[in-house]
Amino acid sequence: MPDVHDENDPRPLPPPGSGHFDYAGNQGLLVEQDTLLEPDPAKREEARSLWGDAWRDLRRRPIFLISAALIVLLLIIAIFPGLFTNANPRQSDLVHNYLRKPDWTDFFGAGWFGYDGQGRSIYARVLYGARASITVGLTVTLAVTLLGGLAGMLAGYFGGWADAVLSRIVDIFFGIPLLLGALVLLNAFTVRTVWTVAFALAFLGWTQIARVMRGAVLTVKQADYVVAGKALGAGTSRLMLRHILPNAIAPVIVVATIALGGYITAEATLSFLGIGLQDPTISWGVDISSAQKVIRTASFVLFFPAAALSLTVLAFIMLGDAVRDALDPKLR
Amino acid sequence: MTPNGASAIGTTVPEEVAFQQEVPKGEPILEVRDLVKYFPLTKGILFRKQVGAVKAVDGVSFDLMQGETLGIVGESGCGKSTLAKVLMNLEAATAGSVRYKGEEISRLVFQDPYTSLNPRMTVGDIIGEPYEIHPEVAPKGERRKAVQDLLDVVGLNPEYINRYPHQFSGGQRQRIGIARGLALKPEIIICDEPVSALDVSVQAQVINLLEQLQSEFNLSYMFIAHDLSIVRHISDRVGVMYLGKIVEIGTDLEIYDHATHPYTQALLSAVPVPDPAARADRDRIVLVGDVPSPANPPSGCRFRTRCWKAQPKCAEEVPALMARDWLRDLAVHDSACHFAAEREVDLEK
Numbered sequence: 001m002p003d004v005h006d007e008n009d010p011r012p013l014p015p016p017g018s019g020h021f022d023y024a025g026n027q028g029l030l031v032e033q034d035t036l037l038e039p040d041p042a043k044r045e046e047a048r049s050l051w052g053d054a055w056r057d058l059r060r061r062p063i064f065l066i067s068a069a070l071i072v073l074l075l076i077i078a079i080f081p082g083l084f085t086n087a088n089p090r091q092s093d094l095v096h097n098y099l100r101k102p103d104w105t106d107f108f109g110a111g112w113f114g115y116d117g118q119g120r121s122i123y124a125r126v127l128y129g130a131r132a133s134i135t136v137g138l139t140v141t142l143a144v145t146l147l148g149g150l151a152g153m154l155a156g157y158f159g160g161w162a163d164a165v166l167s168r169i170v171d172i173f174f175g176i177p178l179l180l181g182a183l184v185l186l187n188a189f190t191v192r193t194v195w196t197v198a199f200a201l202a203f204l205g206w207t208q209i210a211r212v213m214r215g216a217v218l219t220v221k222q223a224d225y226v227v228a229g230k231a232l233g234a235g236t237s238r239l240m241l242r243h244i245l246p247n248a249i250a251p252v253i254v255v256a257t258i259a260l261g262g263y264i265t266a267e268a269t270l271s272f273l274g275i276g277l278q279d280p281t282i283s284w285g286v287d288i289s290s291a292q293k294v295i296r297t298a299s300f301v302l303f304f305p306a307a308a309l310s311l312t313v314l315a316f317i318m319l320g321d322a323v324r325d326a327l328d329p330k331l332r
Numbered sequence: 333m334t335p336n337g338a339s340a341i342g343t344t345v346p347e348e349v350a351f352q353q354e355v356p357k358g359e360p361i362l363e364v365r366d367l368v369k370y371f372p373l374t375k376g377i378l379f380r381k382q383v384g385a386v387k388a389v390d391g392v393s394f395d396l397m398q399g400e401t402l403g404i405v406g407e408s409g410c411g412k413s414t415l416a417k418v419l420m421n422l423e424a425a426t427a428g429s430v431r432y433k434g435e436e437i438s439r440l441v442f443q444d445p446y447t448s449l450n451p452r453m454t455v456g457d458i459i460g461e462p463y464e465i466h467p468e469v470a471p472k473g474e475r476r477k478a479v480q481d482l483l484d485v486v487g488l489n490p491e492y493i494n495r496y497p498h499q500f501s502g503g504q505r506q507r508i509g510i511a512r513g514l515a516l517k518p519e520i521i522i523c524d525e526p527v528s529a530l531d532v533s534v535q536a537q538v539i540n541l542l543e544q545l546q547s548e549f550n551l552s553y554m555f556i557a558h559d560l561s562i563v564r565h566i567s568d569r570v571g572v573m574y575l576g577k578i579v580e581i582g583t584d585l586e587i588y589d590h591a592t593h594p595y596t597q598a599l600l601s602a603v604p605v606p607d608p609a610a611r612a613d614r615d616r617i618v619l620v621g622d623v624p625s626p627a628n629p630p631s632g633c634r635f636r637t638r639c640w641k642a643q644p645k646c647a648e649e650v651p652a653l654m655a656r657d658w659l660r661d662l663a664v665h666d667s668a669c670h671f672a673a674e675r676e677v678d679l680e681k
Contacts, residue, residue, distance in 0.1 A: 224448035
C-alpha cells in the first residue's frame with residue numbers, strides 16, 4: 001500500500017533544480033527529494049489522544065484554572081490547617097468570647113470570623129473543619145463513582161441477566177432514603193469517625209451513579225462505532241474503555257460533582273441529627289448544625305462554615321463542568 | 333466474538349487454505365450457501381418462551397467473485413443489513429455456511445458516517461485502531477506512517493491525523509471509514525449503504541473512490557444499497573432481495589434491462605426518471621399492500637401477496653432461484669419466479 005501512495009502522491013513535485021539532490025533531473029530522485037526537502041509538518045507533530053487534548057484544552061480554560069486553584073487551596077487547608085492560623089479550634093473562652101461578632105480589623109486573626117457559642121474561634125474551626133468535610137465528600141464521591149460506574153457499565157454493557165440482577169439491587173437501594181438508611185446504618189457503629197460516615201453514605205449512594213451510567217452505556221452501546229470496533233475484533237475491555245466509557249462518562253461527571261456537595265451536606269445533616277460526626281471532631285457539618293441553635297442571635301456563626309461548604313461544592317462543580325467540556329471535542 | 337475465532341457458520345478456513353493467497357480473478361472468493369438468520373421472538377419476562385422468529389435472512393446463497401462488485405438491493409427491512417452483519421460475524425448465523433477463500437479478511441464500511449466514527453477519538457486513533465487490535469500487521473513505529481498513507485490513499489490530507497470526526501464533512505467522514513476498512517488490507521469490503529447518508533454530489537466522489545480503490549488493491553465488494561442507479565453504476569452483478577430471500581440475481585445488464593422477476597420489475601419501474609417528458613410515458617407498476625411481516629412470511633413465494641401474476645401454484649410451492657428453460661438470451665439468469673418472464677413494455681422508452 002505505501003508504494004502506491006508514493007506514485008500517486010497528488011502533491012506537486014518541486015521544479016527541477018530546486019533541491020540539492022538533483023542529479024540531472026532524474027525523476028526517481030525527484031520523488032525522493034520531495035519527501036526529503038519538504039518534510040510534512042504533521043509527521044513531526046506529536047500524535048494526540050483524547051486525554052492529552054483534553055488536558056491541553058483544560059489548561060487554557062479560566063473556569064478550570066479558578067476551580068483547580070480553589071481545590072488546591074482547600075486541600076492544603078485540609079492537610080495543614082495550622083499553616084493559616086495559630087488559634088486553637090478547640091479552645092473555649094466563654095467569658096470573653098461568647099458569640100463575639102467578627103472583628104474585620106483583625107485580618108487572619110483568631111477573631112476574624114468571630115466566636116461561636118462555646119467561645120471558640122470560628123476562623124480556626126472553618127480551617128480545621130475542612131479536613132473532615134472534604135475527606136467525606138471526596139471519599140464518598142470517588143467510591144460511588146467507581147462502584148456505581150462499574151455496576152452501571154456491567155449492567156448496561158452485558159444486559160440480560162447481569163442487567164436484571166444489578167438493576168434490581170439498584171432498585172432496592174433506591175427505595176431506601178439516604179438519610180434514613182444512613183441513620184440505621186450508623187447506629188450500628190459505636191464509634192463514628194469520618195470513615196464510618198463515608199462508608200454509610202457510599203454504601204447507600206452508589207445507585208444514583210449506577211443508574212446514570214447504565215442509561216448512558218445503553219445509548220452508546222448501540223452506536224455504529226462500537227459495532228465497528230467489534231467488527232475489527234476489539235475485545236470487551238477495549239470496547240468498554242476506548243469506545244463506550246469516554247462517550248458515556250459526561251453525565252456521570254456532572255452527577256458526581258453535584259453529588260459531592262450533597263454528600264458534604266448529608267454529613268452535616270447526619271451530624272445535626274446527632275448520628276454523624278460527634279463534637280470533638282471538627283467538621284463544617286457539626287458547626288453548621290450547632291450554629292442553627294443561635295441563628296437568630298448570631299447568624300455569622302452559621303455563615304462562615306456554610307460559605308466554606310458552598311465554595312467547596314462550587315469549586316468541584318466547576319471542575320466537573322470544565323472536565324466534561326474538555327472531554328467533548330465538539331465543545332473545544 | 334472474534335472474527336478469526338471458530339464460529340457456527342464456518343468462516344474459519346483450514347490453515348493451508350488460509351495461506352493460499354491471491355485467488356485468481358473470476359474465482360469465487362466468498363461462497364455463501366443457504367444462509368439463515370432468525371431473530372427469536374420471546375414472550376415473558378422471567379421465563380422466556382420462544383413464540384416465533386423474525387426470518388430476517390432465510391436461505392440466501394451466492395458467490396462473490398475475486399475483484400467483482402456484487403450489488404444487493406431491496407427495500408428497507410428485506411434483510412440486507414442483517415446479511416452484512418452475518419457475513420461480518422457480528423451476528424451468528426442460524427444455519428448455512430459462509431466460506432472465505434484465501435485470506436479470511438473482510439471489512440465493513442458503514443451506512444452512516446456520522447455515527448460510525450467515535451467522536452472522542454482522533455482520526456489517527458480511529459484508522460490506527462485495527463493495528464492496535466492486530467499488532468502483527470504494522471509494528472508500533474510504523475503505524476503513524478501507515479495511517480497517514482491510508483489517509484492519502486482515500487484522498488484526505490495526511491496532516492488531518494490529529495483532528496476529530498466532527499471537524500469533517502459527511503463525505504470526508506465516509507473516507508475515514510473507508511480508510512479504517514482498508515487498514516488490515518482486506519480482500520473483501522462489505523459496504524452497507526455507504527452513500528445513502530450523503531449528498532448526491534458527494535455520493536459520486538465516494539463511489540469513484542471505491543472504484544479506484546478496487547482497481548488499486550484488487551478488492552471485491554459487496555455493495556448493499558437501496559438506490560438502484562448507484563448499484564447499477566458500481567456493480568458487476570446485482571442480487572435483488574425481498575423478505576430475506578434473493579429473488580433474482582445476475583449481471584447488471586440482465587437485471588436492469590431483462591428482469592424476469594415481478595418484484596424486480598416493480599422495483600425498477602419505481603426508479604425516478606429525470607426527464608419530465610419521459611416520465612409521462614413510463615409504465616409504473618404500483619405494488620399494493622405492505623411488505624408482509626418477516627415473522628410470518630407468506631407460504632410458497634413470498635412475493636405472491638403483492639404479485640399481479642400470482643397463481644395457486646405460488647402459494648403451494650416455493651419457487652427455486654434458477655434460470656427457466658423457456659427464457660432466451662439475457663433473460664436467462666437466476667430468478668425465483670414460477671412464471672419468470674421479461675416485461676413486455678420497454679422500461680426505458
